[in-house]
Amino acid sequence: MGSSGTIQMKIVNGDSGYVLEDVPHLTDYISDLPTYSNPLKSNPAYSVVKQYFVDEDDTIVQKIVVHKDSPRGVHFRRAGPRQRMYFESDEVHACIVTCGGLCPGLNTVIREIVCGLYHMYGVNKVLGIDGGYKGFYSRNTVGLTPKVVNDIHKRGGTILGTSRGGHDTSKIVDSINDRGINQVYIIGGDGTQKGASVIYEEIRRRGLKVAVAGIPKTIDNDIPVIDKSFGFDTAVEEAQRAINAAHVEAESFENGIGVVKLMGRYSGFIAMYATLASRDVDCCLIPESPFYLEGQGGLFEYIEKRLKENGHMVIVIAEGAGQDLLSESLQSMNQKDASGNKLLQDVGLWMSQRIKVHFAKTKTVINLKYIDPTYMIRAIPSNASDNVYCTLLAQSAVHGAMAGYTGFTVGVVNGRHTYIPFNRVIEKQNKVVITDRMWARLLSSTNQPSFLDPKDVTEAKKEEEPPTQLLDGNIQLTPSAT
C-alpha cells in the first residue's frame, strides 16, 4: 500500500472566514488542455432545464448551524454538470472498480455511472475491473454497456466482484496507463478511498490525463464529512426484521431475551438508527460507548430490572462493541484481514454466553435467542431511497470527471451534492459522538443506563467533532438534488 497525503490540499480563502477546500483539476498539473462544449446542451432532456449547469463559484458550506459572528467556515465545491468539458466523448475510456465489503446499492452506482457516461455524454468505452483493486493487474476486465447493466440494480452485491487487500499502486497505475484508461471510478469505503488517493497521487506524479473519482461506500457510515453513505437506510430497514424477530421470540417466552448483532466495526450508526427506528429495543451497545457487565449500573443489573418490569428484553449490539471486554476474557486473536482491518471476535455470541452464565448463577430461568443477521443486511439490493441516492452520486461523479476534476470523492453535505478532496474523507473515521444529542435521544428512548463514568465523558468530549446530519438528527431520507 502506498502512503497518501504528499500533495497539498487546494485551499481558497475568501472574506469573513470563507474557506473553500477545493478538489484538484487536471489543469493543476497538465497545461494547455483543450476544452469542449458540454454535449448536455443539445440533449433534449436537459436543454430545457433553466440553469442546468452549475456555476463555477457555487460552493456548499460544511457547517450550517452558525451564530451571527461566526466565520463563514469550510465549503466544498458543488457537484454537477459544467459548461466546459475536459474530455471529448470519443476520447473517454472509463473504468469502474468496487472494493471492500458489500453494501446495498453497489450495483445501482455501477449501473448509473455506465448509463450516465453513455446517455449524458455519449461515451461508449466503459470497463469493469473484476474483483477489486487487485483485478487491475491480475484479472480480466468486463465490458460494460447500458444493456449489460440494465437490470443489475435489482440484485444485491456487486456484479464486478470485490476484495480486500491487493492494493499495489504502481501495478494499478501501470495497468490504467497500459489500457489507455482516462477516467477511473472507484467505489468503496474508507480503505478504498485511501487507495484511490494514492492512485490519484501516482497518476499526477506521472503527469497522466486521468481523472480519479471516488464514490464512498460504507454500510457502517464511517466516512466523515458526508451526511450519510448509500446503503445505510437499506441496512437500517433490513435490521428491523431481525429486531422484530428477536422481539417476537423474547415476548413469547418467560424471561425472554433477544440479542441481535449488527454490523459496525468502529462506528455504531446502524445499531443506533435501527434501535431508534424499532422502539422494541431496550438496550443498544456500540463501539463508541464503553459498558460493563457486573455490579451496580452494569448490564446484568439492567437486564434483571427489565425482566422484572417487562418480562422480556431486546439487546442490539454492534459487532465492534465491547471488544475490550472480550479480549480480557478470551485470548485476543489480534488477527487482521487482507486490508489490515482487525478481525473481531463474535461479541454477540460472547455476550449471550455471559448472560446465560450470570442467570444460571442466580438460578433464574431465562430464554435467550441470539440472532446474527449481519451479512443478510448488507447483501440485499438497495431500497427506493438509496436507489435514488446512488443514482445522484453516480451522476455527480460522471459530471465531475468529464469536467476535468480529479482526486475527489462525491458526497452529500447538508443535502447538497459536492466534490470533497480525498484528504478530507480519509483523515479520520466518522463515529457516533456519545456526547451529541442523538445518542442522548437514543438513551432516553431505550431508558438504558449510559454506563459512563465522568472520566469516559471527559474522554468523549475531547474526541468531539462537528456533527454530520446523521449525528445532529436532521436526517434526510431522500437527499435533495444537486
Ligand SMILES: Nc1ncnc2c1ncn2[C@@H]1O[C@H](COP(=O)(O)OP(=O)(O)OP(=O)(O)O)[C@@H](O)[C@H]1O
Ligand atoms: N492505506 C491504504 N492505502 C492504499 N490502499 C488501501 C489502504 N487501506 C486500504 N486499502 C485498499 O482498499 C481496499 C479496500 O479496503 P478495506 O478492505 O479496508 O475496505 P473499505 O474500503 O474500508 O470498505 P469497508 O470497510 O466499508 O468494507 C483494499 O483493496 C485495500 O488494499
Ligand SMILES: O=P(O)(O)OC[C@H]1O[C@](O)(CO)[C@@H](O)[C@@H]1O
Ligand atoms: O467479513 P467481511 O467481508 O470482511 O466484512 C465485515 C466487515 O465489513 C463491514 O460491514 C464494513 O463493510 C464491517 O462492519 C464488518 O466488520
Ligand SMILES: [Mg+2]
Ligand atoms: Mg473500512
